[in-house]
Amino acid sequence: MHESDITWLIGGPQGSGINVSAETFAKACLRGGLRVFSNIEYHSNIMGEHSYYRVRADTRDHSVLSERVHVVVALDDETLYGDPHSEFPQHSGHLHEVSPGGGVVYDAASKRNPQAACGRDDLVYCPVPYEEMLKQAMAATGHTGPVGRMRVVQNTIAVAASLALLDFDLSLFAEVVRAGFTGRRAPLAALNVQAAELAYGYVRERYAASFAYSLAKMPRPARLPMMIRGSVAVGVAKLKAGLAFQTYYPISPATDESVYLEANAKNYDLLVVQCEDEISCINMAVGAAHGGVRVSTSTSGPGFSLMLEGLGFAAMSEAPGPVVFLWQRGGPSTGLPTRQEQSDLRLALQSGHGEFPSIVVAPGDTREMIEDSFESFNWADRYQMPVVVLVDKYLSTAYATVDDVTFDGLNVDRGLLWQQNGQDDYLRYAFTETGISPRSHPGQPGGIFWTTSDEHDPRGHITEAADLRIKIVDKRMGKLGLASREVPLARQLALHGPADADVTLVGWGSTKGAILEAMEELAQDGLVCNFLQMRIMRPFPTDAVAEILKRARRTVLVENNYSGQLGLLIREHTGISLDRWVVKYDGRPFSQEELAEGLRRALTGEAARVAVSHLSA
Amino acid sequence: MHESDITWLIGGPQGSGINVSAETFAKACLRGGLRVFSNIEYHSNIMGEHSYYRVRADTRDHSVLSERVHVVVALDDETLYGDPHSEFPQHSGHLHEVSPGGGVVYDAASKRNPQAACGRDDLVYCPVPYEEMLKQAMAATGHTGPVGRMRVVQNTIAVAASLALLDFDLSLFAEVVRAGFTGRRAPLAALNVQAAELAYGYVRERYAASFAYSLAKMPRPARLPMMIRGSVAVGVAKLKAGLAFQTYYPISPATDESVYLEANAKNYDLLVVQCEDEISCINMAVGAAHGGVRVSTSTSGPGFSLMLEGLGFAAMSEAPGPVVFLWQRGGPSTGLPTRQEQSDLRLALQSGHGEFPSIVVAPGDTREMIEDSFESFNWADRYQMPVVVLVDKYLSTAYATVDDVTFDGLNVDRGLLWQQNGQDDYLRYAFTETGISPRSHPGQPGGIFWTTSDEHDPRGHITEAADLRIKIVDKRMGKLGLASREVPLARQLALHGPADADVTLVGWGSTKGAILEAMEELAQDGLVCNFLQMRIMRPFPTDAVAEILKRARRTVLVENNYSGQLGLLIREHTGISLDRWVVKYDGRPFSQEELAEGLRRALTGEAARVAVSHLSA
Amino acid sequence: MATTVQFTAKDYKADTHNNWCPGCGDFGILSAMQSALAQLQIPPHRVAVISGIGCSGKTPHYVHAYGFHTLHGRSLPSATGMRLANRDLTVLAVGGDGDGYGIGAGYFVNTGRRNVDFTYIVMNNAVYGLTKGQASPTLGRGVKTKSMPEPAIQDGINPIAMAVSAGYTFIARGYALDVKYLASLIAAGIRHRGTSFIDVLQTCPTYNDLMTKEWFESGPSNGSRLYKLDATGYDPKVHDPANAGEVVAKKVQAVERSYEWGNRIPIGVFYQIELPTYEDMLAQRQPILGQRARVDLDLTRRDVTPLLDALR
Amino acid sequence: MATTVQFTAKDYKADTHNNWCPGCGDFGILSAMQSALAQLQIPPHRVAVISGIGCSGKTPHYVHAYGFHTLHGRSLPSATGMRLANRDLTVLAVGGDGDGYGIGAGYFVNTGRRNVDFTYIVMNNAVYGLTKGQASPTLGRGVKTKSMPEPAIQDGINPIAMAVSAGYTFIARGYALDVKYLASLIAAGIRHRGTSFIDVLQTCPTYNDLMTKEWFESGPSNGSRLYKLDATGYDPKVHDPANAGEVVAKKVQAVERSYEWGNRIPIGVFYQIELPTYEDMLAQRQPILGQRARVDLDLTRRDVTPLLDALR
């Protein structure tokens, strides 16, 4: 088969180093001129539970994973067979997921035989003697210590074995391996490369000839593209936007972003504070926002639930921020801490008791994560309200291939600032035409103001006056309308594809990639689709959405949650019901195949709501 | 004028005892065969700010306040004139609110003259020498101490003066006064009665003859009705429902209910725990719910925002409760702690991150507070989920006149309990046809189970399996559908008035009384209205609501908030937009006149949304 | 049941897959809990184990007893609720140091004031294990484990001293890898009437490369830094709780010892006093609550007529 | 400004209507704050006063300075954020005892660990004033004020001892009605580098009928229960912060004194140590942060190219 679109999977126990292995594989692909897209699935556990990483490599870009796994690299038996003896098994392994003709790399020392287990004779089984090979490599490179301490080199062996199957240039892989060992660890490079060569030769000799798939051979790109994931994209954009202060409390999957910022704090005069909990995070951030700096905090569902009171205070006191990054994960409650879901939209929209303004935005890919992260700080400053950026575990951890990240068109705007004007009449909450009052910050002579979480008068002192109350509510809430009018519509939503289509798909956030590829696929079926992608969901662009949906022939909602939260939101604002819903709530992102199947079932079947889930691990 | 519908207002500084004065007045009215309805407005302050109490007394029941104030009893100048010299005045006093021909009782020692201030010559001004009269009464009853320590008796003087104006039988008042002084305080009764008599005689002689209004003379009822307010109604219903445990953290306006329960804990084997914060309240309650007892907690907006994580855990772990009473007040943030608003509906509906079931119910009057409070415990037990009861400051503090409170038709149902059956196969989260798994509680032999805030298998251990995840989400969320099918529709919503009407009013919670009276008023205009009252808003009774609204000719939403939260909710579920909205968000409940005006403007004007506010204090 | 049942530690082992890291100190604490329960012969169905979130938070799943794995930082309010619902239960609250002294610090403090009768065991590994090794509140200023990018710039708190000032009535420290001694502390904690607090020095071989088994079990004196308070004649007990002088002296002594660290680290009971429990105080007000568990009272037949009549 | 401006206490008075009850001890604390600021001649626009919610929470509205009346129990994180944004500000956090030791206890503990340079003043009246007099965490077991239906059944916490164990570097207690002395304590707290904590015994004539002016100002010795630590030769200062022995001794001494109550109640500084502040530690890592307030840095021109190139 001359297929260029290859999905490669590595699985093993948590803590056994599969991340590094998969990333090394992916980087080698980039050097080979390919584009990669990846995803990791892992348990909320430190060591031992099954985790796996998929890398999709192709000559073109992809933005969704495929289930058509061409090679499985198993570091342990569970990767192949699952845990069937548990009272309630977690999964049934990846063996049965391998595409016809695909390959299985596993430890020759394993007591089980995969072919016997699954009965498939279309697969290429490559037992590789991991430990034996490691010993040889150690001997060859003069490593004498116990084998056990070098066990992680077996990962290199397994990956190299798979590269042989896929007929990939090992030297590209070796290059990446070498780059991975610097400083004190440099001596390990030779061992790993030696091990890789042994494994590569072993498999090439025995199994590669008969293998049906290979990674395409492309020229090495003049300039290597970047492999970027959401946690990094957001971090970089925050730095560029002038972030001064980040607070966080560790929580999956939000921590990665803060850890990235922490690692770069020194070089960028950034302050990152690990707080005692999320209530501290939000209140410290609100304090700093009033203090006059750009500030953000990052969390996921449980932490966000704890932040609501603080968010309400930020909005009530018209603080210029903070910007809260909500990295969604499987809910409710502690839920599935390391899994994927888009289920916090509704809470983000009503993020506290009472009625107060905030902006809620959900980027759908790398480019949008950069734009929206950056602009959010402008919005916080301009509209003096908190901004919630909805991202998720999938966006955080999936690597995309990107040639360049630019900040073109993104400019810092700190909003309406008060300046000493010689007059002694400053009112922090002055009523103005737009509803925005110029803000001073502590330390400015003449700019003294008060602020309170109670309802307040223009000076910021408590009031319970009925007439003032109405005016200040109108002022505060009115800023939402202002934001809606001022932020370019193109930032609020996008209609991808032809204006005139048979089917309009509707979604938000991280499903964007899957939906865009599904459109291509449906186009091959002869079905013309377009895609209404919602980005800013508060203030809700009611008219624009209504116009698009009224023109639409058939509409299908796609959401990575149970209840179709965007579908409800759209109906709340426009009265329009979307015709069909495709949802997925098993804690994993949509695969290309799941979404395609879901859409086909939705468009041809009776059910208004189709739930999909193919995965077994 | 022979008007029986009298509104009486007393105002004075916080902490000066106007509550007792107003309640004494109201009780006297009850003894005079009248029915009363009342409301208090006060600042978030302990002493000194302006507060006032309105009592509406009539021969028939009312469930809303009127602005047609017939008598103002002023304990201080601010009650009459407001605080116009403040930079941003709180209010402009009550003088201008008095109905034509009405009366003003005030301190003759005041330096200001109300007639001069307002220029109205239609009012009956009754300056009463409060202190002078107090001295006389003290002398007459042999009280010798300093006058200052008896200052509160001036309230009695002022009230008695107003009774003279209104030609009311003073002995009824005296009766209530006497009943108010028991034990050590009994000697004060004579002083107060003496003072009342002096004031009564003084006013009767000088001003009463020319006064246009009087309290109707009705026979003393054979059995006195109750004067009941929401905090008490809820407390009694909880006791009756078998509440074992209440947690709370002080917060206006929720505290009253807990204080009532605390006062009666001893006699009813109830445990009331004042916690260190609301997070402790909810988690202690969830612990106790799993422990097997009926448990509730009461709070208002800020506390509720802090409880979300705990609510999500309760739902995730299918705890049989707790029942959370959310006494709404003016939001957002600390907002208007002692004022009225219905603005926490949306947060109650999405009370945490992720997707989980809960029941949200909003009673509209005393009877419904009792029913819904009681049934909520049944629902928590039957459906093993938290229940949120939406009440508010207005319901909490407004006294209604009620002849009897019965618990007919209210029976305790603890839901599906597991019983030791000799078999060793108990699974706390067993999949069943209904989605309800029988529950055991700690201490039961054989009933051992586990529970976690993580996603879990039927035994309650953590799982991340995709297939189990889907099944357990379906089970958990499916219970909402079950509740929707099982709870009688009459509990979920009510259509008051004729099925066929010109206008359908739509509302929830504490606006019920105002809406019902407005219907009467509009009927006099020749407009036939009915009223769709929503009680259970989650699970939302979509079909029933859609059916009613589709039949409706014109619809008007009435809400005591800014954004018309129920209107949005209805559209979210049914796609139906209500034609007109009447909202009020000045921190006070609707008066009869405001609502009538709002409805007239909404029905005749252009604006789809009409906001009303008449009050100046 | 008429016959005396003998429970062994095995009877408290749940048949569950354990996913702690190999060599985790939590295994020792788990064994000690099971062994303490066996020592006291408490039937498994009379035990409730309540945890927060963290590696430590998974403990209830491994104990054959009613198990509640609640929210991060909220085990104490949950445990309090559980115990007040059912005074016939032996309640064990467990959790991590981040869980208990970081996000849960407010509950740690305020639970000390209540003295509800249960036992709180903190698995103190000086890191946030489950979120990959960030500094926890017990990690001192300037200290850096291998999982941290920079040394801690906040001071570490002193849990023992904190417990004293919060009012705990039984305060001890154990070591995860001395299972036998730890079991005896836990058993003593359970036997103690009131809230017992046991901070356990727990090794986390994955993230904490400083406070390791090797570190604890080496040192100037007899091959260990750890020494047992009771072996030194230290008397943690307040003998006359009405004697304010003695109470303060014993508290001060405990605080003083709690600052020993480095080469000599005390384990054992730091402070103990017999005071009325919250349940005792309740029972004084409401005698029935001293006799029967709330869960066993039938509260559905209350007569509220007097309350209603009072409103007339 | 080139000329030296002289500020008097009046310059820190906001032109706002005050609605505390007549005779409230908070008036004394407010005056003391204003007087301390005048003593130190800090320009009003360089002061930020940050409070929680309660009667005490209204304080910022009465001070002519940047004022932040935040959320119940959250003044400390807010103050920390404010100060870390702008190291040129003098930050005063104020709040009630319920605010600080009840709902805010977790922040009280964890703020002690950080040692950010600001001053925290607790208006401790042993009740929840603004919600009408319920028991606060400082009210002891068995005590009942007139606003309570039953005596407290929880123990009161000891804020001074708690502060010691949390790591505060300046720990004092004042009395609201001794304004002059309190002002000197506040001034010392502001001058102290690091987090200064001052618990103030505050009378609440409306709800607390036990700890009244009359009660405090009567007693066995010279007409008052209160005595000043510094008048007794008590030395709160750690002279050599590197001397662990001295540190512990001074901490223990503070804890011991903190338990004195009843007839003799100490006020004054209990404990003080000079340690690097959080800001100092940050500046060690990131020198620029030691020189300029974060709010004054222009962070909008960062070059992120190296970060991006690292991804290739």
Ligand SMILES: Cc1ncc(C[n+]2csc(CCOP(=O)(O)OP(=O)(O)O)c2C)c(N)n1
């Ligand atoms: C509200 C909330 N915030 C954050 C988290 C993420 N989280 C899970 S475990 C953990 C820390 C665990 O540390 P510790 O309590 O010391 O337990 P350990 O894992 O070390 O046993 C955190 C922060 C969470 N689950 N909930």
Ligand SMILES: Cc1ncc(C[n+]2csc(CCOP(=O)(O)OP(=O)(O)O)c2C)c(N)n1
């Ligand atoms: C989250 C939250 N819970 C409860 C309240 C209600 N509340 C307002 S003030 C207060 C207590 C105040 O007591 P304290 O902190 O001692 O201050 P004081 O009024 O005595 O000065 C409470 C519980 C609130 N505002 N926010």
Ligand code: SF4
């Ligand atoms: S990370 Fe540490 S605490 Fe967690 S299981 Fe592993 S060794 Fe134990």
Ligand code: SF4
């Ligand atoms: S209630 Fe107490 S603390 Fe509050 S203002 Fe009045 S006297 Fe002061």
Ligand SMILES: [Mg+2]
């Ligand atoms: Mg830990």
Ligand SMILES: [Mg+2]
């Ligand atoms: Mg207080």
